[in-house]
Amino acid sequence: MANEVVLLDTWVSSFGMRVRIALAEKGIKYEYKEEDLRNKSDLLLKMNPVHKKIPVLIHNGKPVCESLIIVQYIDEVWNDSSPLLPADPYQRAQARFWADFIDAKVQSVTRRVWTTKGEEQEAAKKEYFETFKILEGELGDKPYFGGETFGFVDIALVTLYSWFYVYESFGNFSMEAEFPKIMTWVKRCMQKESVAKTLPDQKKVYGLVVDLRKKLGLD
Amino acid sequence: MAKSEVKLLGAWPSPFVMRARIALNIKAVEYEFLQETLEPKSQLLLQSNPVYKKIPVLIHADKPICESLVIVQYIDDVWTSGPSILPSDPYDRAIHRFWAAYLDDKFYPTLRSIRAAQGEEARKALLEQLAEGIALLEEAFGKCSQGKAFFGGDGIGFLDIAFGCFLGLLRATEKMGGVKLLDEAKTPGLVKWADRFCADGAVKGVMPETEKLIEFAKVFMAKMRGAPAK
Numbered sequence: 001m002a003n004e005v006v007l008l009d010t011w012v013s014s015f016g017m018r019v020r021i022a023l024a025e026k027g028i029k030y031e032y033k034e035e036d037l038r039n040k041s042d043l044l045l046k047m048n049p050v051h052k053k054i055p056v057l058i059h060n061g062k063p064v065c066e067s068l069i070i071v072q073y074i075d076e077v078w079n080d081s082s083p084l085l086p087a088d089p090y091q092r093a094q095a096r097f098w099a100d101f102i103d104a105k106v107q108s109v110t111r112r113v114w115t116t117k118g119e120e121q122e123a124a125k126k127e128y129f130e131t132f133k134i135l136e137g138e139l140g141d142k143p144y145f146g147g148e149t150f151g152f153v154d155i156a157l158v159t160l161y162s163w164f165y166v167y168e169s170f171g172n173f174s175m176e177a178e179f180p181k182i183m184t185w186v187k188r189c190m191q192k193e194s195v196a197k198t199l200p201d202q203k204k205v206y207g208l209v210v211d212l213r214k215k216l217g218l219d
Numbered sequence: 220m221a222k223s224e225v226k227l228l229g230a231w232p233s234p235f236v237m238r239a240r241i242a243l244n245i246k247a248v249e250y251e252f253l254q255e256t257l258e259p260k261s262q263l264l265l266q267s268n269p270v271y272k273k274i275p276v277l278i279h280a281d282k283p284i285c286e287s288l289v290i291v292q293y294i295d296d297v298w299t300s301g302p303s304i305l306p307s308d309p310y311d312r313a314i315h316r317f318w319a320a321y322l323d324d325k326f327y328p329t330l331r332s333i334r335a336a337q338g339e340e341a342r343k344a345l346l347e348q349l350a351e352g353i354a355l356l357e358e359a360f361g362k363c364s365q366g367k368a369f370f371g372g373d374g375i376g377f378l379d380i381a382f383g384c385f386l387g388l389l390r391a392t393e394k395m396g397g398v399k400l401l402d403e404a405k406t407p408g409l410v411k412w413a414d415r416f417c418a419d420g421a422v423k424g425v426m427p428e429t430e431k432l433i434e435f436a437k438v439f440m441a442k443m444r445g446a447p448a449k
Contacts, residue, residue, distance in 0.1 A: 050321065050355060062310060069316045076309040089296035090282055096289045101270065134270060 005030035006058040008044050010037060012208055014107070015067040016055040017159035017198050022071045024194035025150075026078040068099050071155060085152050095146060098138060099156040105131045110160065114170040114209060115218065125171050129178065136181045143188060150192060158189045158199075165202035166209045225250035226278040228264055230257060232435050234327075234384035235287035236275040237425050241380050242294040244421035246301035288319055291380055305377050311363070312377075315370065318359055319381035326352045330385060333392055334436055346398060356382065357406040364408070368415050375419055383416040391432040 007023070007030050009016035023030055035044055035054050047056045047063035057064045057073065064073045075084040086092050109131055112124035135157070139145055145153035164175050164186075176183045189195045213219045227243065227250050229236030243250055255264055255274050267276045267283035277284040277293065284293050295304040306312050329348045336342040363370040363378060370378035389400050401410050417426055 059310075064310070064313045065317055066320055069313050069320065072316070073309055073313045076312065089293055090279075090284070092296060093284045093289050093293040096292065097284070097286055100286055100289065 004058075004060050006033060007031070008033050008035055008041070008047065008056040008058070009054050010035055011200055012162075012205055013054060014159040014163060017162070018067045018155050019055045019057060019070050019074070020198040021155050021159070021194045022074045022084060024198060025082045025084065025155075026074060027081070028074070028078060068103065068152075068156060071152065075152075083151075084155065086146060091146070095152045098145060098153045101134075102153070102156045106135070106157070106160065110163065110167060113167050114213070115216065117218070121171070125173070128167070128171070132179050132182060136179055139181055139185055144185070150189065154185075154189055158186060158195055161186045161190070162199045162202055162205050165206050169206060170209075170213075224280055226253055227251070228253045228255050228261075228267065228276040228278065229274045230255050231427055232432060233274055234388060237384040237387075237427075238287040238380050239275045239277055239290045239294070240425040241375070241384070241421050242291045242304055244425070245304060245375060246294060246298035248294070248298055248301075288323070288381065291377065295377075302374050304371070304375075304380065306371065314359075314363060315376065315378040315381075318356070318363075318370075318378050321352075321355075322381050322385070326356075327385065330388055330392065333396070334440055342396070346396065346400075349400060353400055353406055353409065357409050360408045360412060364412070369412065375416065375421060379412075379416060383413075383422065386413055386417060387427050387429060387432050390429040391436055394429060395433060395436065 005023070005028055007016070007019060009019065009032065011034060020032075033041075033043070035041060037054070040052060044054065044056060045052055047058055048054075048065045051065065053065070055065075055067055055070060057070045059073075059077070064070050071084060085095055105127075109124055109127045113121065113128050116124055142148075144150050145157070168174055190199070210219070225243070225248055227236070227239055229239065229252065231254070240252075253263070255261055257274070260272055264274065264276065265272055267278060268274075268285045271285060273285070275285075275287055275290060277290045279293075279297070284290050291304060306315060326349070329345055329352065333342060333345045333349070336345055359378075360370060364372065367373055369375050370382070375383075392398070393400050401413055403410050416422055
């Protein structure tokens with residue numbers, strides 16, 4: 001049976017990057033389609049009518065939406081190598097919990113760090129710091145969030161690394177100074193080809209955000 | 220396994236706690252239900268869920284598992300001799316997970332805001348949003364059930380649990396608001412599904428009565444009105 005894999009995505013999306021890393025980890029060949037979110041394709045609207053968002057993985061014509069759901073799907077279908085979730089049920093539950101935390105807490109606060117000013121931004125920064133402190137606590141002295149091997153939670157979080165320069169610049173702080181353990185973990189993840197080849201250059205992301213801020217009337 | 224090996228920290232009105240209870244019932248797992256007072260939060264809750272300090276928390280052999288959907292999947296992963304909760308096919312699993320996420324990220328926040336809505340306009344807008352969501356879920360039910368009784372097929376599955384836990388709140392909202400959210404004309408599939416779900420052996424004992432939920436909501440709303448302005 002033909003194994004046709006298409007990914008609808010945008011190069012700068014930290015959600016889309018998660019899927020690209022998972023596909024790379026599994027060595028899956030796929031067709032990448034860059035979406036213009038100001039002019040969404042008919043395909044995207046058809047494949048994700050509920051949210052109209054990227055990423056969408058289309059496997060043999062059938063769409064899978066929501067990045068963490070896609071990553072789990074990839075892990076379950078291409079299950080002969082590079083497991084992304086732990087085998088032990090308790091470890092799996094922990095992985096799901098922390099990936100969900102990253103979506104519920106981290107992703108929501110990071111946007112506010114670069115889109116707000118004054119008091120609102122200070123509040124966002126405070127929340128950002130609290131959230132990363134919790135993550136550093138969870139990481140502890142482990143090489144990866146999953147323990148000895150790179151996995152689900154690492155994939156969920158590491159894609160934000162390409163946005164760190166944005167948060168640092170507009171939030172006026174240094175990730176290295178505030179969260180050295182996280183940065184050590186980031187560098188370890190970046191040694192992996194799947195991560196290094198997927199994550200766009202921080203300055204490129206920053207450039208896009210500078211333009212975006214002008215359009216949003218922030219600068 | 221001794222009953223004390225499995226504990227569930229929860230409270231009767233919570234739909235999220237109900238998810239865990241239904242899953243445990245499906246697997247016929249004996250457990251100790253620890254009623255959490257919430258005001259103030261117990262030491263056990265603060266210790267076992269330091270990140271969110273929320274119920275439900277499943278404590279299995281002294282190890283805590285938090286977040287209702289994570290708990291349900293954990294129960295499915297551990298007690299493999301009972302009926303499966305997640306579908307066996309990865310694509311079906313992705314669909315169940317998609318709608319469960321929709322329910323938690325979009326549907327429930329809308330449902331919860333209705334009781335706190337200020338003014339008729341705001342309430343109407345929220346009810347319309349909810350109706351749109353229910354229409355989507357009716358369509359999803361058709362696709363997932365494939366003519367069978369539940370989203371999960373012949374037996375209750377992940378999405379049935381994720382959605383069914385809100386039936387109490389939906390019914391309370393209908394009664395309190397004088398509206399029909401599940402309607403024989405518009406959502407015939409879901410109307411029949413709701414009856415089957417509530418009648419199921421795994422659900423019957425843990426679904427709170429609509430009247431009790433209405434009372435609870437009234438107490439909650441009165442507290443909110445009585446609360447000092449921020």
